Amino acid sequence: MALKIKNLLDLTELGRDDIGFILDTAGSMKQINQRAIKKVPTLKGKTQINLFFEPSTRTRTSFEIAGKRLSADVINFTASASSLTKGETVIDTVKNLEAMAPDIFVIRHQAAGVPEMIARRTPVPIVNAGDGAHAHPTQALLDLFSVREKLGRLEGLKVTIVGDVANSRVARSDLQGFITMGAEVTVCGPPSLIPVGIEKMGVRVVYDLDRALADADVIMMLRIQLERGAGGRFPSLREYSIRYGLNLRRLERTRPEAIVMHPGPINRGVELSPEVADGPRSIILDQVENGVAVRMALLYLLCGGGDEALS
């Protein structure tokens, strides 16, 4: 099987079989990451350029590690140290980098739609590493991988996503991914942070957190996106935390098998108490670990790694 897409811009073009295939490939990649020597020659001779126009810790680092573990030549482009500061446009920047014959671009941008705009102007495959509030498909795939790994399946699971759904590209991509894989999704948060009409996507909206968590198998907590103006949509962070934060007392009222997730970065003491973030039901660092394997899988599938690749 091969992926039928050239670019990964969001999850809308991926069906259940495609996602299953990516997760299975990531499983093979995870085995490489558990070896003493975590490197294979799969992408030797390929060049991966990471273009991050917006800050990142997890996504940027894991894409770099993923490329290096597959033996690609990985170049990190930093907007603040580039000729963008001298007035060069994003498209001119991309066309100049394209002239150096890369095999894949990994792009994060603060504005929704930039990866797609670039994809229309270059033959080089594009992976969207997060664009504005639009999509974060590799985060969703690593979240799906992590849940499947922990709970053994995705179909029929009850997933509750809590917080700033309106401004979250992770929420948007997670919704698509979990629904495609047959999970039942509930969203919860202050009404001002839940998009109007989101029920049309096939999700349940519940504004009371305890009720939203009561039957959840998966609890996905989100950060308030203060950089996107979310802070003005509720009275105070303290009040938000009381009504929508997950602390130990609240977690104890949920199903004992339910797992706690967060895409990071966490604002400790706001959406998650430290005891929950670091507790036994949290799989937050598993998500980070799995991010490397999932991104290796995507680089491999989109860059056309050969069959000898995983040996």
Ligand code: CP
């Ligand atoms: N989850 C995520 O995208 O984190 P970073 O912003 O640190 O990449």
